[in-house]
Amino acid sequence: MRLTAVLAALVLSHHPPEGATDRHCEANARKIVHRFYPLRHCQRSNRTVIGLVNVQSVRECADFARDKQGLAFNFAPVKRNSTNWYDVVREREQNQSTVSSWKPASPRVASFGFEDFYNCHVLDCPEYRNLSTIVNDTRFDYYTLYARLLPAGNATCIPSIGMFLFEDTKLNYSNAYNACVSAGGSLAHIASDARTFQLSKYIASLPETNYTTNNSTDTSSAVEPLYYVGLNETVKNRFFTSADERLDCFRFHAWAPGHPARNRTSPSCAALTDEGSWKVFNCNRTLPYICELHTSGPALYAPKLKRKCF
Ligand SMILES: *[C@@H]1O[C@H](CO)[C@@H](O)[C@H](O)[C@H]1NC(C)=O
Ligand SMILES: *[C@@H]1O[C@H](CO)[C@@H](O)[C@H](O)[C@H]1NC(C)=O
Ligand SMILES: *[C@@H]1O[C@H](CO)[C@@H](O)[C@H](O)[C@H]1NC(C)=O
Ligand SMILES: *[C@@H]1O[C@H](CO)[C@@H](O)[C@H](O)[C@H]1NC(C)=O
Ligand SMILES: *[C@@H]1O[C@H](CO)[C@@H](O)[C@H](O)[C@H]1NC(C)=O
Ligand SMILES: *[C@@H]1O[C@H](CO)[C@@H](O)[C@H](O)[C@H]1NC(C)=O
Ligand SMILES: *[C@@H]1O[C@H](CO)[C@@H](O)[C@H](O)[C@H]1NC(C)=O
Ligand SMILES: *[C@@H]1O[C@H](CO)[C@@H](O)[C@H](O)[C@H]1NC(C)=O
Ligand SMILES: *[C@@H]1O[C@H](CO)[C@@H](O)[C@H](O)[C@H]1NC(C)=O
Ligand SMILES: *[C@@H]1O[C@H](CO)[C@@H](O)[C@H](O)[C@H]1NC(C)=O
Ligand SMILES: *[C@@H]1O[C@H](CO)[C@@H](O)[C@H](O)[C@H]1NC(C)=O
Ligand SMILES: *[C@@H]1O[C@H](CO)[C@@H](O)[C@H](O)[C@H]1NC(C)=O
Numbered sequence: 001m002r003l004t005a006v007l008a009a010l011v012l013s014h015h016p017p018e019g020a021t022d023r024h025c026e027a028n029a030r031k032i033v034h035r036f037y038p039l040r041h042c043q044r045s046n047r048t049v050i051g052l053v054n055v056q057s058v059r060e061c062a063d064f065a066r067d068k069q070g071l072a073f074n075f076a077p078v079k080r081n082s083t084n085w086y087d088v089v090r091e092r093e094q095n096q097s098t099v100s101s102w103k104p105a106s107p108r109v110a111s112f113g114f115e116d117f118y119n120c121h122v123l124d125c126p127e128y129r130n131l132s133t134i135v136n137d138t139r140f141d142y143y144t145l146y147a148r149l150l151p152a153g154n155a156t157c158i159p160s161i162g163m164f165l166f167e168d169t170k171l172n173y174s175n176a177y178n179a180c181v182s183a184g185g186s187l188a189h190i191a192s193d194a195r196t197f198q199l200s201k202y203i204a205s206l207p208e209t210n211y212t213t214n215n216s217t218d219t220s221s222a223v224e225p226l227y228y229v230g231l232n233e234t235v236k237n238r239f240f241t242s243a244d245e246r247l248d249c250f251r252f253h254a255w256a257p258g259h260p261a262r263n264r265t266s267p268s269c270a271a272l273t274d275e276g277s278w279k280v281f282n283c284n285r286t287l288p289y290i291c292e293l294h295t296s297g298p299a300l301y302a303p304k305l306k307r308k309c310f
Contacts, residue, residue, distance in 0.1 A: 025249035036062050036073065037147035037298040039127070042309035044074035044140035046133040049115060050160065051122035058143070061120035065143075069160035070122035072144035077305075078119065080139060124159035128152075138309035148296030149184065155293055158198045163293040164188055166206065166227065170286035173269040176228045180291035186242040187230035188272075188290040191250040196276050199290060203227060204274035224273060228289035231270035231278065233260070239270070242292070254278050 051068035055061050058075050065073040115121060119139070126144040127134060128151040134142065151163040158164055165183055167176075180187050190196055203225050230242025239247035239260070247253065256277035260268060268280040271287055281287070 034295045036143040039147045040142040041303035052118035065122045068122045072123040072126040074121040074140040076119035076139040125157035145295040147299040165291040173283035176289035185293040188292040190229040200276040226271040233267040236266045
């Protein structure tokens with residue numbers, strides 16, 4: 001009963017689409033469920049910390065991570081002996097204040113940083129490739145949205161957004177769609193300003209050779225980088241995201257001027273430009289594409305968190 005409650009609380013609530021008006025949109029909003037799962041015991045990740053807080057439980061840390069748009073976190077259980085420097089310092093402060101309440105309690109712990117006084121560290125990217133930035137630290141356990149399968153080496157973390165594959169191989173929309181599904185994801189969800197902005201910024205940073213069209217006679221759009229994303233028109237005039245949500249349910253739209261073009265062949269498929277806009281194309285056109293890797297379930301070998309650290 002209690003466990004169920006904890007798990008329910010760990011569920012990462014999908015942000016309800018802004019301006020969600022009808023019940024259809026709300027149903028969409030409730031569908032997506034992401035959870036943080038423990039992956040390493042007595043270790044923490046050395047990736048960029050974007051939020052720090054002291055909390056009593058892993059559940060509170062997960063809630064905080066969600067607020068901060070974290071993709072992983074390090075959590076130091078409060079009761080993990082004196083290996084938890086936060087507890088040691090607090091106890092020392094209390095000891096000092098009972099002895100002489102006037103004395104300023106500034107902890108003097110050499111080589112400890114600001115972060116060491118917080119037991120919940122929210123990270124903007126998870127561990128991927130090979131856990132190369134995991135460090136031994138008996139105070140902490142490491143939790144991530146990607147516990148079951150670490151994203152492969154060729155995946156790119158877009159901080160606070162997710163894990164993506166920028167594929168240069170040109171495919172038509174349905175082949176790109178299928179390729180993303182086989183890679184353990186789907187075409188990138190694009191219906192937010194942060195996603196559109198961050199993904200297009202990344203495209204703009206790629207070397208030009210990776211997306212320029214081959215030397216075919218089609219020179220009309222030879223230079224513009226375009227990547228298929230999870231947005232297509234399944235029914236005439238009705239665009240859907242890769243999570244099968246209606247685009248109408250999102251307030252954020254980033255159509256390029258003149259798009260979706262009136263003279264388009266419906267159904268059409270959308271691509272992201274390096275300028276942060278969306279353009280529609282005939283779905284049979286081949287383009288590079290962006291896959292978004294899905295978060296995973298619990299680790300195949302979940303660590304035993306009650307065990308002692310060595
Ligand atoms: C972890 O980060 C700290 C500070 O940035 C650095 O000094 C240390 O070498 C890193 N450790 C690993 C294993 O990457
Ligand atoms: C605080 O005081 C208690 C009891 O006096 C003692 O056992 C403990 O070791 C002290 N803690 C620290 C960090 O000095
Ligand atoms: C892990 O991956 C990084 C970057 O790809 C690489 O530099 C490092 O050698 C790898 N470490 C191991 C133990 O495979
Ligand atoms: C962590 O500790 C284990 C055993 O104590 C050791 O084998 C391993 O190399 C350590 N890893 C790092 C990243 O320091
Ligand atoms: C990325 O890695 C995965 C798994 O190793 C592989 O299936 C995929 O083809 C790779 N993609 C690219 C573009 O190298
Ligand atoms: C458009 O996307 C939906 C799922 O979002 C998919 O079922 C459909 O096949 C796609 N259309 C094309 C032409 O790929
Ligand atoms: C760009 O293309 C080159 C050559 O095809 C390839 O080696 C490289 O990995 C690509 N870069 C990216 C970021 O996809
Ligand atoms: C154009 O494409 C043909 C065949 O794909 C290739 O042989 C030729 O080298 C290409 N030319 C340039 C300038 O890339
Ligand atoms: C639609 O019109 C634009 C210019 O108004 C043109 O460039 C484009 O080729 C047209 N597309 C189709 C599918 O006719
Ligand atoms: C994409 O290409 C495949 C063959 O590779 C074809 O079966 C499919 O119909 C094409 N899809 C579109 C939308 O053109
Ligand atoms: C894509 O569809 C358009 C219009 O339906 C057609 O003119 C064109 O030949 C098709 N291209 C391919 C590669 O199938
Ligand atoms: C906590 O401290 C006790 C007594 O010092 C020790 O027996 C136990 O192994 C420690 N637990 C952990 C998780 O380090």
